[in-house]
Amino acid sequence: MLTDDFGREVTGVRVSLTDRCNFDCVYCHNEGLGDTRGPMDPQDDEMSTDDVVRFLEVAAEFDVDAVKFTGGEPMLRQDLEEIIERTPDSMEVSLTTNGTFLPGRAPDLVDAGLERVNVSQDALDPQDFAEITKSGAYEKVLEGVEAALEAGLDPVKLNMVVFEHTAGYVPEMVDHVAENDGLRLQLIEYMPELTGKPEWNIDIQRVHDWLAEQADEIEHREMHDRKRYWVGGTSDDDGGMVEIVDPVENPTFCANCHRVRVTHEGYLKGCLNRNDDLKSMGEMSKPEIREAFREVVENRVPYYGEYMIQNGDGEWELNDEYLEVEPPAD
Numbered sequence: 403m404l405t406d407d408f409g410r411e412v413t414g415v416r417v418s419l420t421d422r423c424n425f426d427c428v429y430c431h432n433e434g435l436g437d438t439r440g441p442m443d444p445q446d447d448e449m450s451t452d453d454v455v456r457f458l459e460v461a462a463e464f465d466v467d468a469v470k471f472t473g474g475e476p477m478l479r480q481d482l483e484e485i486i487e488r489t490p491d492s493m494e495v496s497l498t499t500n501g502t503f504l505p506g507r508a509p510d511l512v513d514a515g516l517e518r519v520n521v522s523q524d525a526l527d528p529q530d531f532a533e534i535t536k537s538g539a540y541e542k543v544l545e546g547v548e549a550a551l552e553a554g555l556d557p558v559k560l561n562m563v564v565f566e567h568t569a570g571y572v573p574e575m576v577d578h579v580a581e582n583d584g585l586r587l588q589l590i591e592y593m594p595e596l597t598g599k600p601e602w603n604i605d606i607q608r609v610h611d612w613l614a615e616q617a618d619e620i621e622h623r624e625m626h627d628r629k630r631y632w633v634g635g636t637s638d639d640d641g642g643m644v645e646i647v648d649p650v651e652n653p654t655f656c657a658n659c660h661r662v663r664v665t666h667e668g669y670l671k672g673c674l675n676r677n678d679d680l681k682s683m684g685e686m687s688k689p690e691i692r693e694a695f696r697e698v699v700e701n702r703v704p705y706y707g708e709y710m711i712q713n714g715d716g717e718w719e720l721n722d723e724y725l726e727v728e729p730p731a732d
């Protein structure tokens with residue numbers, strides 16, 4: 403297993419399979435690379451099936467035991483089932499998708515080895531959904547969630563980015579997952595440093611406070627220092643689970659970050675928010691990929707907390723003194 407200089411073991415990889423998407427969400431960060439607008443057809447710069455599998459085989463050698471496939475929209479890749487099928491058996495396989503292509507394909511993905519799915523669903527109202535995603539696929543997404551549950555994917559996590567356009571839907575979405583078995587809600591703090599529009603930001607602490615009042619049980623997840631609220635019951639008793647992903651200004655979020663990323667073009671990437679450490683795997687052989695993977699892990703640095711600071715204009719800047727700060731405890 404590889405460990406970075408901050409004591410963070412790398413146990414997971416997030417592999418973006420394409421930067422294409424049939425949505426154009428107003429908050430999209432596209433794994434830190436920018437927007438997803440562009441052609442819908444397969445692109446030459448995307449990693450081939452063999453490239454993805456070769457990388458995963460190397461990651462498995464380093465005891466990486468989980469892979470999440472992301473995008474863009476990863477289900478635009480017609481070889482997704484094959485990729486999952488060929489993923490090393492030692493890895494848990496999950497997928498983050500907008501859900502529109504799950505109807506019809508969910509059973510095949512499960513047969514191939516998919517274990518979990520996260521589906522973006524920001525509102526329970528077709529009109530607001532259309533405004534946020536710039537798509538009219540609201541019904542298709544609901545069908546996708548249903549198809550995932552029917553195919554045996556349990557739980558299905560609904561990803562909701564909490565910002566000005568969606569904050570009003572939080573109580574409704576919480577009720578929705580509390581009332582529907584198999585669903586969980588994941589509330590994601592809006593990241594203005596990746597997406598712009600700081601005016602859309604809302605104070606995520608207010609959501610924490612509100613949930614703490616509603617919750618029958620509160621858990622703490624080590625990864626990203628995430629809080630989990632059980633609502634309408636406990637974890638043992640039919641409750642609905644709501645998890646908050648709140649990186650911004652959270653000094654401990656990055657301390658337990660155990661993931662390395664791969665862009666759709668086959669670049670290794672140590673952190674969602676950084677593009678200054680990209681390493682192309684291009685035509686690399688397996689030994690070369692091993693070396694590149696080691697190097698990217700060596701260069702990983704926690705991002706939120708003391709790594710970035712805000713200047714007088716509220717803009718985020720590198721904190722040059724960070725590397726002198728004591729690494730977080732393991």
Ligand SMILES: Nc1nc2c(ncn2[C@@H]2O[C@H](COP(=O)(O)OP(=O)(O)OP(=O)(O)O)[C@@H](O)[C@H]2O)c(=O)[nH]1
Nearest residue numbers: 470472496498520559561588590647649659661674
């Ligand atoms: N800053 C930061 N944000 C992340 C990270 N991982 C996930 N996120 C945010 O959370 C969103 C949803 O993540 P998902 O792809 O659904 O996966 P996840 O919730 O992190 O993973 P699981 O709980 O294992 O399913 C992402 O689009 C990011 O905005 C991370 O490592 N760093």
Ligand code: SF4
Nearest residue numbers: 423425427430474500
């Ligand atoms: S569905 Fe996901 S990848 Fe597509 S535009 Fe929305 S946030 Fe971006």
Ligand code: SF4
Nearest residue numbers: 656659673674704705
């Ligand atoms: S922002 Fe923090 S948690 Fe997210 S990828 Fe970078 S180091 Fe990991």
